[in-house]
Structures are given as structure tokens and as C-alpha cells.
Amino acid sequence: MARGRWGIVAGLMLALTLLRIQPAFAQEPVRYTVQPGDTLTRIAARFGTTVEALAEANHLVNPNLIYVGQVLLIPTSTASPSPSGRVHAVQPGETLYRIALRYGTTVERLMALNGLRNPHRIFVGQLLRIPEEAPGTPAAWPAPFQDIRLGPAPAVQGRVFPIRVRLSQPAALEARFLGIAFPLAPTPEGGEGLIAVPAMQAPGVYSLGVTARTPDGRTVQVSLPVQVVAGPYGREAIRLPPDRQGLLDPELLRAEREKVLAACTPFEPERRWQGPFRYPVARPEVTSEFGTRRSYNGGPYSSYHEGLDLRGSAGTPVYAPADGLVALAGALVVRGNAVILRHGWGVCSGYWHLQAVAVREGQTVKAGDLLGYVGNTGLSTGAHLHWEIRVRGIPVDPRQWVEGSLP
Numbered sequence: 001m002a003r004g005r006w007g008i009v010a011g012l013m014l015a016l017t018l019l020r021i022q023p024a025f026a027q028e029p030v031r032y033t034v035q036p037g038d039t040l041t042r043i044a045a046r047f048g049t050t051v052e053a054l055a056e057a058n059h060l061v062n063p064n065l066i067y068v069g070q071v072l073l074i075p076t077s078t079a080s081p082s083p084s085g086r087v088h089a090v091q092p093g094e095t096l097y098r099i100a101l102r103y104g105t106t107v108e109r110l111m112a113l114n115g116l117r118n119p120h121r122i123f124v125g126q127l128l129r130i131p132e133e134a135p136g137t138p139a140a141w142p143a144p145f146q147d148i149r150l151g152p153a154p155a156v157q158g159r160v161f162p163i164r165v166r167l168s169q170p171a172a173l174e175a176r177f178l179g180i181a182f183p184l185a186p187t188p189e190g191g192e193g194l195i196a197v198p199a200m201q202a203p204g205v206y207s208l209g210v211t212a213r214t215p216d217g218r219t220v221q222v223s224l225p226v227q228v229v230a231g232p233y234g235r236e237a238i239r240l241p242p243d244r245q246g247l248l249d250p251e252l253l254r255a256e257r258e259k260v261l262a263a264c265t266p267f268e269p270e271r272r273w274q275g276p277f278r279y280p281v282a283r284p285e286v287t288s289e290f291g292t293r294r295s296y297n298g299g300p301y302s303s304y305h306e307g308l309d310l311r312g313s314a315g316t317p318v319y320a321p322a323d324g325l326v327a328l329a330g331a332l333v334v335r336g337n338a339v340i341l342r343h344g345w346g347v348c349s350g351y352w353h354l355q356a357v358a359v360r361e362g363q364t365v366k367a368g369d370l371l372g373y374v375g376n377t378g379l380s381t382g383a384h385l386h387w388e389i390r391v392r393g394i395p396v397d398p399r400q401w402v403e404g405s406l407p
Contacts, residue, residue: 158199196391233291273322307388312374336378
């Protein structure tokens with residue numbers, strides 16, 4: 001009888017022990033893949049544990065010998081809880097934006113709470129603190145949005161990145177970045193377009209807003225973070241001869257810029273070009289890169305080169321790099337004899353300092369058609385072709401259009 005009572009007591013004690021430890025076994029283990037520059041000390045600090053606990057959990061004989069790609073088991077029982085007691089382990093395929101949607105908070109709030117500098121650099125298994133005020137109810141893209149995909153991150157000064165939006169119903173789409181509106185061309189799935197980053201935009205994280213306007217009058221907006229990094233741009237000091245220094249008059253520059261933007265900025269949903277652009281001259285040789293910070297006659301480096309300068313003797317033929325519509329053809333003061341082509345989607349290309357123009361405004365051209373001839377007119381110190389590409393009026397690097405990958 002005594003043996004039976006002791007058996008019952010032992011069984012109860014075992015059951016209570018199992019109940020106490022069950023939650024620990026029910027918790028999904030967290031695994032972390034070692035990244036370049038990681039040390040065990042940094043990983044321990046990131047997850048709120050200790051080097052000793054990591055070494056024991058992963059049977060590491062020498063804590064200094066870890067390697068990129070190694071998968072470490074994180075001892076969650078030692079991890080420090082967030083101030084609100086709520087954490088989220090990043091899952092495969094998740095983005096910071098999706099996590100913010102899920103918990104009813106914002107990307108900026110998650111970044112501030114977790115000390116994140118780059119919203120695109122989170123990793124599977126990473127533990128994120130969730131704001132205390134976040135309701136935590138699962139959420140999805142607000143209707144009619146189903147998905148938004150941006151080009152490769154991060155964005156670079158002076159270049160473009162594509163955006164594709166998938167919708168559950170037709171709607172007019174517009175993106176807004178750094179105060180500039182970028183209408184999106186409609187597609188069967190939703191819309192797509194290109195976003196331009198100004199060449200002198202300070203590196204940092206900025207908000208990209210996307211607005212959908214449905215036929216029934218609803219307006220729905222979402223916001224995504226975009227990190228901008230510096231481009232590989234140098235410096236160049238230019239000396240202008242006395243007879244051309246008057247071309248730097250601010251009022252003259254402003255008036256001509258407005259004329260160029262009027263021809264260049266309009267958005268057209270039709271995309272006239274297909275595939276990469278060509279260089280507009282045969283055997284191109286770049287003499288001045290896009291984005292180069294410029295000083296004129298010893299002044300400050302407060303401006304930049306808005307295109308590519310291509311070497312060419314006077315009279316060298318200039319050809320259309322892609323299909324387009326001639327939006328401007330004639331003489332300008334600073335840019336000399338000039339041609340502007342509109343290619344659709346708010347994209348235009350310009351050709352300055354020409355000796356002569358061979359097209360007329362309103363003319364449709366195909367890639368390879370003659371536009372004019374290299375010259376030395378306007379603000380120029382020698383015969384060459386200045387070639388630029390703009391998106392919604394913002395100058396971007398032509399090399400990306402010839403040598404890079406665009407949609």
C-alpha cells in the first residue's frame with residue numbers, strides 16, 4: 001500500500017515536471033546564419049545571450065572559429081525579452097514592411113526600436129522587438145493592393161529603379177518619391193514604372209508612397225522604405241573662356257531649364273523603347289562621366305554633370321539610341337543646338353551642343369535614325385556630344401540604360 005502511494009506521488013511529480021518544461025520544448029528554436037564580419041560576441045549581443053551559452057548550445061570548442069554560412073542554434077531561454085515582452089522571429093520571405101503590416105505598426109517604428117539602419121537588411125531568425133502599442137493582428141496589403149515589388153536594393157544616387165504593383169481590381173496608380181510624382185503605366189496585373197533618384201540626394205532612408213485610385217472613387221495609400229546610397233562620382237574643375245562666362249547667369253539657366261523640363265517631363269503611358277538603349281555615336285568614348293561634381297572658374301562644387309560627354313569631331317553623326325518622339329529640336333542658349341526625344345513613361349533623352357539638327361518637332365524616330373551632328377555650340381569648350389536621360393525631369397546615368405538592366 002505504501003509502495004502504491006509512493007508510486008502515485010512519483011507519477012504526479014513527473015507530470016508536474018513535464019508540464020513545467022513543456023512550453024520550453026514547444027517553442028520553435030531560432031537559428032542564425034553567420035554573416036560576413038560576424039563574431040560570436042556580436043551575435044550574442046544581438047540576441048541578448050552570452051558567448052558561453054552560444055558555444056555550449058553549438059558545441060563550439062573554440063568560440064573564435066566560426067565561419068560565414070555556419071548555422072548557429074540560438075539558446076532562446078537566455079535571450080533578453082523586449083521591453084514589451086513581444087518579439088518576432090523573421091521568417092523566410094518576410095520583409096520589414098510585411099512585418100509592420102502584420103503587427104499594425106510602421107517600418108520607421110520597427111527600425112527605431114530595433115536599431116536598424118537599413119530596412120532591407122533583416123535575416124531569417126532575427127528577433128525583432130514589437131512596439132507595445134502595436135495591436136498584433138495579422139494584416140495584408142490593403143485592398144486593392146496585392147503586392148508591390150521594387151528594383152534591387154539599395155537605390156543609388158543618379159539611377160532609376162523599377163516598381164511593379166499587383167492589384168485585385170483596376171485602379172489608377174501613382175508613386176511619389178522625394179516630392180516627385182511618378183505615374184505608373186497600367187498593366188493587366190496592376191501597374192509598373194520607373195523611379196528616379198536625384199544624383200545629389202543625401203544617402204539615407206526615404207519613404208516611397210504609392211496611391212491607388214479606384215473607379216468607385218476610393219483612394220488607398222501605402223508607404224515603403226527606400227534606402228539611397230552614394231554613387232561613384234568624382235570631381236571636375238572647369239575653366240570657361242571669357243566670352244562664354246555670361247552663360248552661367250542664373251536667370252538664363254533657370255529659363256532654359258524650364259523650357260527643357262516642359263518638353264521632357266510629361267508622362268505618357270505608352271512605352272516606345274524596347275530593351276537596352278544604344279550609344280548615340282559610333283565608337284563612343286566618354287570624356288566626362290555622369291554625376292561628376294563640377295566647379296566652374298574656381299567656384300564651389302555645387303552642381304554636377306547631368307549627362308555623359310562623348311568625344312566626337314565636329315560633324316560626327318548623332319543617332320537615336322531608342323525609339324522616340326521629337327519633343328524639341330532647335331537652338332538653346334546654354335545647350336546650343338539641341339534635340340529632345342520622349343520615350344514614354346516620363347523618360348526623355350537630350351542631345352546638346354550640336355553643329356546642326358536633322359529632325360523636326362513632332363517627328364517619330366526609330367533607334368538608329370539620324371538626329372544631328374556633333375558640334376561646339378552653347379556652353380561648350382570643344383566639339384563633343386553631351387547626352388543625357390531624364391525620368392520625370394530628373395537626370396539619371398545613361399550608362400545604366402546602355403549597360404545595366406532595366407524592365
